Amino acid sequence: MGKGKSKVVCGYPLSIFFIVVNEFCERFSYYGMRAVLVLYFKYFLRWDDDLATSIYHTFVALCYLTPILGAIVADSWLGKFKTIIYLSIVYAVGQVAMAVSAIHDITDSDRDGTPDSMTFHIVLSMVGLFLIALGTGGIKPCVAAFGGDQFGEHQDRQRRTFFSVFYLCINGGSLLSTIITPVLRAQECGIYSKQKCYSLAFGVPAALMVVALVVFIIGSGMYYKAEPQGNIMLDVCKCIGFAIKNRYRHRSKQYPKRQHWMDWAEEKYDKLLIAQIKMVLKVLFLYIPLPMFWTLFDQKGSRWTLQATTMDGNFGALVIQPDQMQTVNPILILTLVPIMDSLIYPLIKKCGLNFTPLKRMTVGMLLAAIAFVCAALVQIQIDVSTKQLLHSSPYILSGQGFIYFKLTIKGKANSDSTTVHNTDKATFTLRSGSQSCEYSTNFGFGSSYTFFIHSTLVFGSNCQDSVTAVEDIKPNSVHMALQIPQYFFITAGEVMFSVTGLEFSYSQAPSNMKAVLQAGWLFTVAIGNFIVLIVAELAKIPKQWAEYVLFASLLVAVCVIFSIMAYFYTYIDPTEIEAQFKKKINEDDEDDKSKPGKAEVEMVKRDSIKCHDEYDKATQTKM
Numbered sequence: 038m039g040k041g042k043s044k045v046v047c048g049y050p051l052s053i054f055f056i057v058v059n060e061f062c063e064r065f066s067y068y069g070m071r072a073v074l075v076l077y078f079k080y081f082l083r084w085d086d087d088l089a090t091s092i093y094h095t096f097v098a099l100c101y102l103t104p105i106l107g108a109i110v111a112d113s114w115l116g117k118f119k120t121i122i123y124l125s126i127v128y129a130v131g132q133v134a135m136a137v138s139a140i141h142d143i144t145d146s147d148r149d150g151t152p153d154s155m156t157f158h159i160v161l162s163m164v165g166l167f168l169i170a171l172g173t174g175g176i177k178p179c180v181a182a183f184g185g186d187q188f189g190e191h192q193d194r195q196r197r198t199f200f201s202v203f204y205l206c207i208n209g210g211s212l213l214s215t216i217i218t219p220v221l222r223a224q225e226c227g228i229y230s231k232q233k234c235y236s237l238a239f240g241v242p243a244a245l246m247v248v249a250l251v252v253f254i255i256g257s258g259m260y261y262k263a264e265p266q267g268n269i270m271l272d273v274c275k276c277i278g279f280a281i282k283n284r285y286r287h288r289s290k291q292y293p294k295r296q297h298w299m300d301w302a303e304e305k306y307d308k309l310l311i312a313q314i315k316m317v318l319k320v321l322f323l324y325i326p327l328p329m330f331w332t333l334f335d336q337k338g339s340r341w342t343l344q345a346t347t348m349d350g351n352f353g354a355l356v357i358q359p360d361q362m363q364t365v366n367p368i369l370i371l372t373l374v375p376i377m378d379s380l381i382y383p384l385i386k387k388c389g390l391n392f393t394p395l396k397r398m399t400v401g402m403l404l405a406a407i408a409f410v411c412a413a414l415v416q417i418q419i420d421v422s423t424k425q426l427l428h429s430s431p432y433i434l435s436g437q438g439f440i441y442f443k444l445t446i447k448g449k450a451n452s453d454s455t456t457v458h459n460t461d462k463a464t465f466t467l468r469s470g471s472q473s474c475e476y477s478t479n480f481g482f483g484s485s486y487t488f489f490i491h492s493t494l495v496f497g498s499n500c501q502d503s504v505t506a507v508e509d510i511k512p513n514s515v516h517m518a519l520q521i522p523q524y525f526f527i528t529a530g531e532v533m534f535s536v537t538g539l540e541f542s543y544s545q546a547p548s549n550m551k552a553v554l555q556a557g558w559l560f561t562v563a564i565g566n567f568i569v570l571i572v573a574e575l576a577k578i579p580k581q582w583a584e585y586v587l588f589a590s591l592l593v594a595v596c597v598i599f600s601i602m603a604y605f606y607t608y609i610d611p612t613e614i615e616a617q618f619k620k621k622i623n624e625d626d627e628d629d630k631s632k633p634g635k636a637e638v639e640m641v642k643r644d645s646i647k648c649h650d651e652y653d654k655a656t657q658t659k660m
C-alpha cells in the first residue's frame with residue numbers, strides 16, 4: 038500500500054504517474070532550453086565565445102546550487118508539494134521571459150532584422166535565466182523526494198523501481214528536447230523580418246514547463262503530503278553548534294568521553310534530532326569524494342564535444358554534428374537502465390553476490406575512469422592522424438594569373454555560421470556583375486582548401502575547369518563512431534553511480550531531511566562542475582590525451598578512498614530508528630511520571646546508552 042489517498046496500480050501508487058510525467062516535461066523544458074543557449078548568446082546577443090561559455094557554465098552551476106534553497110524551504114517551511122508548485126511557477130515565468138527576450142521584433146524599430154536595444158534582450162534573458170535556475174534547482178530535490186514519499190515503509194522494491202523510471206523520464210525528456218529545439222531554432226520567424234527562431238526554441242520548453250505544472254496539480258488529490266516539521270535546518274545548525282561548544286567546554290580529561298561528538302548536544306537537544314543529524318552527517322561525509330565523478334561526467338558537453346569536432350561524423354545516410362553526439366548519453370540510458378534493473382542486477386544477485394548501493398557506485402566510478410582512458414586512446418589516434426599543412430597561402434601568392442580564396446569545412450552544428458557544413462558536395466556560384474558560373478566539389482569534415490581561380494575564367498562556360506582546389510588541411514579521418522565506447526562506459530557508470538546515488542540519498546535520509554539530502558547529492562554535481570573550471574584553468578596540460586589520463590587517474594584514486602569509506606559505512610533504516618526513538622521517548626516519559634526526583638545527569642547518561650543501543654541495532658549492514 039502507498040501512503041497517500043492514491044489508487045494502487047500493479048503495486049504502485051497512481052500518484053507517481055503524475056510525478057514522473059511532471060519530471061519528463063520539466064527535463065524537456067530544461068535540456069531543450071540549454072541545448073540552444075550558447076548559440077543564443079553568440080548569435081542573438083552577439084557575445085564572444087568566452088563570455089557565452091562562462092555565462093553558460095555559471096548558469097549550469099547555479100542550477101545545482103539552488104537545490105539547497107529549495108530543500109530548506111520544502112523541509113522546514115512550505116512542504117515539498119507547495120514548494121514544487123510555487124517554484125514551478127517561477128520556473129515557467131523564467132522560460133517565458135527567455136522566449137520573449139528572443140523576439141527580435143520587439144526592439145527592431147528600423148525593421149532591419151537586428152534588435153536595436155540589445156540591453157533589453159540581455160536584461161530580460163538574464164532575469165529569465167536566474168528565475169529558471171531558481172525554479173529548476175529549487176524543485177529538483179523536492180520532486181525526487183516527493184516521489185519517494187509516496188511509497189509505504191514496505192515498498193522498498195517499488196521505490197527503487199520508481200527511481201529507475203524517474204531517471205528514464207529525465208533522459209526521455211532530455212533526449213527529445215535536445216533533438217527538437219535545435220530544429221526549431223533553425224527555422225526562420227519574425228513579424229517584420231525573418232530571423233532564426235530562438236523565441237520558438239525557448240517558447241516550446243516554456244509551454245512544456247506549464248504542462249509539467251498542470252500535470253502536477255492534476256495529481257494533487259492523490260499525493261501523500263508529509264508536513265514540514267519547522268525550521269529543521271536552523272535546528273540542525275544550532276544543535277551542531279551546541280555540540281561543538283559543549284565538547285570544547287568539557288575538553289578536560291575529567292569528563293568521560295562520549296561515543297559520538299554529536300552526543301555532546303544531549304544536554305539541550307532532543308535525542309531523536311541528534312540521531313537524525315548523525316544519519317545525515319554520515320551520508321554527507323561519504324559524499325566528499327563524489328564530485329570527482331561529475332567532473333569527468335560533465336566533460337561530455339565540453340571536452341568530448343570539442344574532440345568530436347576533430348572527427349569525421351559521416352555515418353552514411355546520417356551526418357552527425359559534434360554536439361549531437363551527446364544524445365548518445367540519454368539513448369544509452371534508456372537502454373541500459375532496464376537492462377541493468379531486469380537482467381544484470383538480478384543475475385548478480387542470483388550468483389550470490391551482495392551488490393550493495395555503495396558497491397554499485399564504486400563500480401560506476403571505475404567505469405567513468407575507463408571511459409576517460411577510451412577518450413585518451415581516441416585522442417592519440419586523432420593526434421597521429423593530425424592534419425598536415427600542405428600549403429600555406431602566402432607561399433601560393435607568388436602564383437601568376439590566379440586569384441585565390443580559402444575555405445574551411447568544420448563539423449559544426451550551427452547554421453548561423455558562414456562555415457560550409459559538412460557536406461559531401463558543395464556548390465559555389467562565382468559572380469561578376471550579372472554573369473555567373475557554378476563550381477562543385479566534395480569536402481570532408483575539418484578540411485581546409487584554397488581555391489585558385491584562373492584570371493582567364495570565362496563566365497557562362499563551365500567554371501569547373503577554371504578552378505583548382507588545393508587541400509591545405511586533410512579532412513578528419515578518425516570516425517566519430519570511435520567515441521561510442523567512451524559514451525558507453527560513462528553512461529554505464531552513470532547508471533550505476535547516479536541512479537543508485539539518487540535512491541541511496543533518499544533511503545538513508547531521516548524523514549524530515551529527505552529533500553535536504555537530495556540537495557546535498559546535487560551539490561556534489563555543482564562542485565564537480567567547478568572542479569572542471571579550476572582544473573582546466575590550472576592544469577594547462579598541452580596534450581589532450583594526457584589530460585584525459587590525468588582525470589581518469591584522479592578518479593581511480595578518489596574511487597579507492599571512496600571504497601574504503603564505503604566499507605565502514607553501515608546502512609540504516611531511518612524509519613525504524615525514528616520509530617524506536619519515539620517509542621523509547623514515550624516509555625521514558627511514563628518512567629519519569631512514576632519515578633519523580635531522579636537526578637537529571639543520570640537520566641541523560643542512561644538515555645544516551647539506550648539510544649546508542651537502538652541506533653547500533655538498526656545499523657548492522659556494511660558496504
Ligand SMILES: CC(C)C[C@H](NC(=O)[C@@H](N)Cc1ccccc1)C(=O)O
Pocket residue numbers: 064068207208211212215363364366367370531535562
Ligand atoms: C546530473 C544529474 C544529477 C542527472 C540527470 N542527468 C541525466 O540523467 C543525463 N543523462 C541527461 C543528459 C541528457 C542529454 C545530454 C546530457 C545529459 C538530470 O538531469 O537530472
